[in-house]
Amino acid sequence: MLQVKGIFSGNRRSFLIHNLLAFTSLLLGFKTSNLSADDVIDKTWLSALVDAIVPPDEDPGAADAGVHERIAELLEKDTHRRKLYAQGKTITDRAIRENGEVSLQEMTSDARTRLLYELAVLRPQTDDQIMYRFLLQLRYDALRFFYASETGQEMLGYRPPIYGYNS
């Protein structure tokens, strides 16, 4: 299947890659996260994070559907994914401090969405594009769990095939 693009279109990625060297000095302070699994699986942080992908409005958001719980379960089992989330958390928390904010949880859903987009797409990255990869993974996890849930399906008036379409 075609990769999802849109805001993550190939030419922007190329642009970022080509400009990496010019911004290397900005990245010298970055180190791989030392966060523990407990830090990453902090469900308050995760619930704020998933609401940046599917925010609550007149319909429930991702956290209302328990998406953060499902992701926490995944992170307990999947060390690669946990490492990526930990790296994403490190970068996100630092940016929040630099912006003078208290925490992700204190921000509005729209502000969180803007912050993640800015960090992943607009700012220069490390050579393996950690924030970009983190946002892609988070987006994938949150959308999958939200729209597979009864909450997400109800929002769209979707009835799964097990209940029958011919009746």
Next chain:
Amino acid sequence: MTEEFDVVVVGSGAGGGFDAMSLTESGLRVLLIERGRQFQQGEYPMVHPDWEIRPLPFAETIEHEPSIVLEQGSFLKPGFDHLRSRILEDPALSTNSRRLPFKYHRTFGLGGSTLQYQGEAHRFSPDAFQPYSAFGFGIDWPIGYTDLEPYYERAERILGVAGDNTNPFKPARDAFPTSAHKLSPASQLIEKSAAKLGWSLQPNSLALPTESFDGRAPCQGSGGCAYGCIYGAKSSVDLTAIARALRTGNLTIRTKTRAVSLDSDRQGTISGIVCRDQHKKQFVARGKAYVLATGAIETPRLLLASVSEFFKNGLSNNHDMVGRYFMESLFVSLDVLLENRLDPYKGVPIDSRIWDTAVPDPKRHGRSGFVLGVSGTAGGYHGPTSYALLTPGLGTAHKNTMREQFGSVVTLLGIADHDPGVDNRITLSDRHDEDNVPLVRINSSLSHNDLAVLEEMLESCRRLMAAAGVVKPLRLLSAYDTPISSHVGGTCRMGSDAQTSVVDSFGQSHTVPNLFITDASVLPGQGAGDSPSLTIQALAMRTADRVSELFKIRKL
């Protein structure tokens, strides 16, 4: 295993299953070897409301044992960049200079790829058997439509194919075993736009019976054929041909067993098939005749890997033809946003086709004919989760788009024959898998004519879209840069000349008399856009008749 059978069949999909059925019904004792296991309907994802995030049980092995060495794709031709796969709202094209690596999606399980297919059951048109004569394209087959017609009819009866016998683009015929599916609301919309263009939308012929058939439930329109039919309504081979074969008492099935090589003797015949079971225990399956039906990639892989002092270049490969003339799926799909929500994911996956473009036209000499189609799910828009992942963006904007667009996307398709070039081929890698079988390399590129056909198909989809008053196109997927493996063929093609083909018109090897092949690898062409499974099934029964005849006259 010490028991000796009359025939050993490797692979239980469209070809192997129908071959085993015909052979056992003629009284021969058959061993059917299948690498996967048997599945029950309750194991398929759609029995769960959150089915979209559950794994496909019959595809899981792909991740654990990929058999393809992924190589860089062939270089793209810049003059055709408008065919690049992309989100159409995004003005930026990808900057890849090559096609994506070829990914081969296999299905392991009793019933083979019919567990996953969407039930399309097409008789190839008479012109498709003579593509060179009709289109100035490809090569003429050593058989024609009339040779296969009785086998087509029999296969349709066994499958309970649903269809409409008034399709003017197909030869006259009796009524289908079950009546055609009603056109979906999306197809009804496109039907009107097709009429404006002078084309006629026809109900698709499908192995998805519209009435109870052979003790099975009628199709429930779940749209989930590709995920395994939870109602047991889809006429997959495990539920039809193999079930019939089992009723004869002449069939032995070894699932979770893999054929890893073929042993040959100094008489130039196969003496046995070396197999490994799920516990990695090795045994040799023996018969008087051997049928390979493992598909257009695995069959040449097995032949090329079966090197011996008698067959130094692999079995049945005296003229270096095994693996050549590989054909991928030449396709475009255009996902379009409808004005109203029609929930096209409900119903059958591809309920209608346009065959007007599949007839010979002197102005198109040298190019394949093609077929257009309408599908609620072919673009990948199956349910909320797939919609969400295919919808660009994040946060509030994404959520709003989901509320606006869910249930309103339909896919217009174009499918044609891939120009079967001699250098499009399967070869073996130096690397081996866990059973010490060499991995395969796929070398596949598109000719100028292929690209011209892609352009025609895209233009046809755009015209259909415009005539339908569709809101906007969302996404284009095309074989230009994205190869797919759904209708792969060639690689052991049939022909009259042993120097340019691997098997004769009955699927019998030109050089190894007790070797037969009954899968997509024998196809010299792909049917000008029609789906190949019914033709593979018909050919398999024809091969089985030949094998039975040879047994009767003691030539096997």
